[in-house]
Amino acid sequence: MADYDLLTIGNAIVDIIARTDDAFLREAGIEKGAMTLIDASRAEDLYARMGPATEMSGGSAGNTVAGLVSLGGTGAYFGKVCDDQLGRIFAHDIQSLGIRYETTPLVGEPPTARSMILVTPDGERSMNTYLGACVELSPADVVAEIVAASRVTYFEGYLWDPPRAKDAILQAAKIAHDAGREVAMTLSDSFCVHRYRAEFLDLMRSRTVDIVFANEAEALALYQTEILEEALHHLGQDAGRLAVVTRGPDGCVTVEGSTIQAFPATFVPHVVDTTGAGDLFASGFLRGYTAGLDHARSARLGAIAAGHIISQIGPRPQVPLAALPEVRAILG
Amino acid sequence: MADYDLLTIGNAIVDIIARTDDAFLREAGIEKGAMTLIDASRAEDLYARMGPATEMSGGSAGNTVAGLVSLGGTGAYFGKVCDDQLGRIFAHDIQSLGIRYETTPLVGEPPTARSMILVTPDGERSMNTYLGACVELSPADVVAEIVAASRVTYFEGYLWDPPRAKDAILQAAKIAHDAGREVAMTLSDSFCVHRYRAEFLDLMRSRTVDIVFANEAEALALYQTEILEEALHHLGQDAGRLAVVTRGPDGCVTVEGSTIQAFPATFVPHVVDTTGAGDLFASGFLRGYTAGLDHARSARLGAIAAGHIISQIGPRPQVPLAALPEVRAILG
Numbered sequence: 001m002a003d004y005d006l007l008t009i010g011n012a013i014v015d016i017i018a019r020t021d022d023a024f025l026r027e028a029g030i031e032k033g034a035m036t037l038i039d040a041s042r043a044e045d046l047y048a049r050m051g052p053a054t055e056m057s058g059g060s061a062g063n064t065v066a067g068l069v070s071l072g073g074t075g076a077y078f079g080k081v082c083d084d085q086l087g088r089i090f091a092h093d094i095q096s097l098g099i100r101y102e103t104t105p106l107v108g109e110p111p112t113a114r115s116m117i118l119v120t121p122d123g124e125r126s127m128n129t130y131l132g133a134c135v136e137l138s139p140a141d142v143v144a145e146i147v148a149a150s151r152v153t154y155f156e157g158y159l160w161d162p163p164r165a166k167d168a169i170l171q172a173a174k175i176a177h178d179a180g181r182e183v184a185m186t187l188s189d190s191f192c193v194h195r196y197r198a199e200f201l202d203l204m205r206s207r208t209v210d211i212v213f214a215n216e217a218e219a220l221a222l223y224q225t226e227i228l229e230e231a232l233h234h235l236g237q238d239a240g241r242l243a244v245v246t247r248g249p250d251g252c253v254t255v256e257g258s259t260i261q262a263f264p265a266t267f268v269p270h271v272v273d274t275t276g277a278g279d280l281f282a283s284g285f286l287r288g289y290t291a292g293l294d295h296a297r298s299a300r301l302g303a304i305a306a307g308h309i310i311s312q313i314g315p316r317p318q319v320p321l322a323a324l325p326e327v328r329a330i331l332g
Numbered sequence: 333m334a335d336y337d338l339l340t341i342g343n344a345i346v347d348i349i350a351r352t353d354d355a356f357l358r359e360a361g362i363e364k365g366a367m368t369l370i371d372a373s374r375a376e377d378l379y380a381r382m383g384p385a386t387e388m389s390g391g392s393a394g395n396t397v398a399g400l401v402s403l404g405g406t407g408a409y410f411g412k413v414c415d416d417q418l419g420r421i422f423a424h425d426i427q428s429l430g431i432r433y434e435t436t437p438l439v440g441e442p443p444t445a446r447s448m449i450l451v452t453p454d455g456e457r458s459m460n461t462y463l464g465a466c467v468e469l470s471p472a473d474v475v476a477e478i479v480a481a482s483r484v485t486y487f488e489g490y491l492w493d494p495p496r497a498k499d500a501i502l503q504a505a506k507i508a509h510d511a512g513r514e515v516a517m518t519l520s521d522s523f524c525v526h527r528y529r530a531e532f533l534d535l536m537r538s539r540t541v542d543i544v545f546a547n548e549a550e551a552l553a554l555y556q557t558e559i560l561e562e563a564l565h566h567l568g569q570d571a572g573r574l575a576v577v578t579r580g581p582d583g584c585v586t587v588e589g590s591t592i593q594a595f596p597a598t599f600v601p602h603v604v605d606t607t608g609a610g611d612l613f614a615s616g617f618l619r620g621y622t623a624g625l626d627h628a629r630s631a632r633l634g635a636i637a638a639g640h641i642i643s644q645i646g647p648r649p650q651v652p653l654a655a656l657p658e659v660r661a662i663l664g
Contacts, residue, residue: 052389093385
């Protein structure tokens with residue numbers, strides 16, 4: 001019996017979300033659709049240029065555990081904030097969902113991480129992330145007891161950006177496996193895959209990771225191919241237990257060895273903001289997976305959660321997803 | 333020729349907005365639909381009990397000038413924040429709209445004001461405001477040159493809560509009148525009217541204020557009556573130039589002496605969050621008024637802006653209102 005369905009580990013970030021147009025992205029030199037790391041001075045410059053914004057707790061892995069708990073699961077989170085106003089907002093938002101979150105905040109500089117997310121009229125989001133206090137995440141922040149008590153420990157590929165987080169991940173993965181648990185990761189972003197391709201492949205081939213989440217662009221980047229079938233074939237060989245590849249409105253694909261299954265997305269009449277789409281897909285899929293559901297039902301939960309999140313502004317659900325009729329039809 | 337259509341003066345607040353249910357309001361002892369002032373320890377207690385939230389710049393008068401500028405007008409703002417992360421968010425959001433905002437932030441304690449706004453499924457909002465740095469607003473924050481350069485100076489009745497803001501208002505009103513400008517106020521909230529009824533009446537009767545905005549409950553509270561016609565009659569005698577009384581889905585009424593005119597609201601298919609409804613009505617009405625439009629068209633702009641804001645979460649428009657076809661039909 002596990003205390004938590006899911007422990008996630010990631011960059012603890014507050015999102016600063018504003019609507020803009022494509023012309024602004026071009027003028028400001030922002031890579032559309034990507035997550036770009038920026039330093040403190042670029043963060044200040046960009047903030048001064050962008051329009052009025054809404055602040056919401058974010059961070060990929062934080063969003064995923066928030067979504068899983070919103071779907072009725074149980075969760076824990078590791079991630080580093082600073083002891084400042086944004087850090088207190090981040091901690092409040094995740095703890096108030098009943099998620100166990102006790103990572104010691106940093107005192108002093110750098111401040112809590114923030115991502116300036118610019119949403120264009122097509123609903124696409126372009127993220128500009130100042131990592132701030134996240135660079136201090138280290139093995140000292142891994143609470144062995146929580147890792148051992150979690151069915152699945154899930155982390156972001158983004159954690160390869162700060163300097164010592166990968167050591168925390170390797171330690172957590174060992175604790176999880178020693179306790180008979182599973183380890184999952186998301187490849188996070190195709191540019192992130194380009195930065196750490198060899199290391200991500202090694203995480204899979206060394207069986208440090210059992211389950212891999214990726215979108216199509218990330219899967220293609222991982223194997224430097226333009227042919228999805230080829231990437232799926234490699235994933236079947238490299239993923240210890242399971243790979244799940246999302247394809248936006250075309251649904252998702254699960255890969256286990258040579259077994260490939262495709263599942264549909266939900267129809268979303270109006271895409272408002274794609275922020276959190278992949279994160280919430282993982283919430284839904286893992287909610288099903290950790291409850292012992294088959295891939296079809298897990299994929300359906302993933303599609304529902306992703307469809308919900310792209311119909312609103314911001315990366316975390318503002319109403320409990322477990323109360324949605326289509327979720328209750330699956331989880332009871 | 334004025335440099336600014338509208339200068340507003342108010343409590344500079346960051347809103348912390350969360351959805352909840354009526355049971356939570358009862359358990360937490362929150363007065364539904366009202367603005368309740370809370371101290372630092374109640375603020376901490378309530379924040380610890382409430383769910384995950386979204387942060388957006390707010391404050392009634394700040395929302396009104398933000399709405400007016402979103403409708404294509406020009407504006408300035410006075411209001412006190414602390415030099416902390418929430419204060420920088422407030423300043424960013426208002427300045428990035430092109431609003432002139434230069435009030436010197438407080439260094440040290442108390443922190444920037446925040447209002448915990450709980451939105452129930454019926455769309456009603458209940459506000460719990462910790463005034464923080466707002467208590468430091470004083471006559472030293474009144475920039476005479478900006479007051480003299482603004483067609484209308486508009487302030488919140490809420491400013492009677494902090495200790496020295498009223499002195500700032502009296503000073504600003506004198507500068508405005510000496511420059512041949514007009515002064516407007518909103519009665520803010522019926523509980524606020526109960527607190528400062530005699531003073532608000534005196535502001536009108538002494539001709540410190542030329543234009544008064546109120547909703548029906550506030551107008552009734554001001555004259556301690558349950559009969560709207562009676563309150564409107566008194567307003568016609570007391571308001572120096574004009575009173576505008578909003579009635580939610582029943583539209584609004586303008587009162588000038590014995591002349592009373594009624595105008596309709598817009599139809600809002602689904603009320604999401606009423607936060608900012610009155611503030612944005614004032615934005616629209618004053619956008620028309622300062623552009624020299626008749627009351628019918630000003631009231632229509634008010635209704636459009638209010639209808640827009642209650643169809644979204646949060647008190648400030650997330651898209652430029654001037655681009656809405658129904659606004660362009662009026663303003664060109």
